[in-house]
Amino acid sequence: MKYFIANWKARITADQALNWSKEFSDKIGADTVLQTELNNDKIRIIICAPYPFLFLLKNRFNNRKNIFLGSQDISPFDEGAYTGEVTAKMLQSTIHYSIIGHSERRHFFHEIEETIGRKIDQACSHDIEPILCIRGLKDKIHPAVKIIAYEPVDAVGTGNNENLQQVIEMKKKLKLAANTVFIYGGSVDPADIKSYTATGEINGFLIGNASLDPVEFYQIIVNSRS
Numbered sequence: 001m002k003y004f005i006a007n008w009k010a011r012i013t014a015d016q017a018l019n020w021s022k023e024f025s026d027k028i029g030a031d032t033v034l035q036t037e038l039n040n041d042k043i044r045i046i047i048c049a050p051y052p053f054l055f056l057l058k059n060r061f062n063n064r065k066n067i068f069l070g071s072q073d074i075s076p077f078d079e080g081a082y083t084g085e086v087t088a089k090m091l092q093s094t095i096h097y098s099i100i101g102h103s104e105r106r107h108f109f110h111e112i113e114e115t116i117g118r119k120i121d122q123a124c125s126h127d128i129e130p131i132l133c134i135r136g137l138k139d140k141i142h143p144a145v146k147i148i149a150y151e152p153v154d155a156v157g158t159g160n161n162e163n164l165q166q167v168i169e170m171k172k173k174l175k176l177a178a179n180t181v182f183i184y185g186g187s188v189d190p191a192d193i194k195s196y197t198a199t200g201e202i203n204g205f206l207i208g209n210a211s212l213d214p215v216e217f218y219q220i221i222v223n224s225r226s
């Protein structure tokens, strides 16, 4: 199973999100190979949209196997007087995944390990699978996490993606449990995706910029084929 995770960040309007989902759905509808890959658990697509759009997108991909929605963050609180928070409880019937600990949240929102740990606990206790982003060896890996996205800060949004060798080296150093899903993120695009899929070491990709255009995102999936 290969994961392709779109992270739209705060870069898209509601209209654009709806157009994206229509165009992407059409692409899948016209690609019988991809449909087979999805139906046979070869590929899983996770669309991590801004919170308000998750509900708009819900029906579009409802009946498609291996296409799921995810959030880009989640509250560390269960419920209560926390103005502005979006909790796992609110989202649990809509999403299957949640990105947690993204480097942009650690940086711009000063998220610390303790908060990230609580977010992971919240996700897990509401049947949401956390996708934990780590920047390298210093970031903590919570024992409940099954999906780790290695996203070196220098590679995120810069066009300077790490090469396969560097990514594999980091994976070795991380000494992950054998069943951990290991994702790479950082400037992945349709032109370089193939260089990562030569070995089975990387289980998927977290894609920011190149996921904003549905055709480009689709092309990454297609180009990853061996």
Ligand code: PGA
Pocket (backbone or CB within 6 Å): 007, 151, 155, 156, 157, 158, 159, 185, 186, 187, 188, 206, 207, 208, 209, 210
């Ligand atoms: P990028 O973003 O693909 O634009 O580098 C990846 C991410 O931040 O998850």
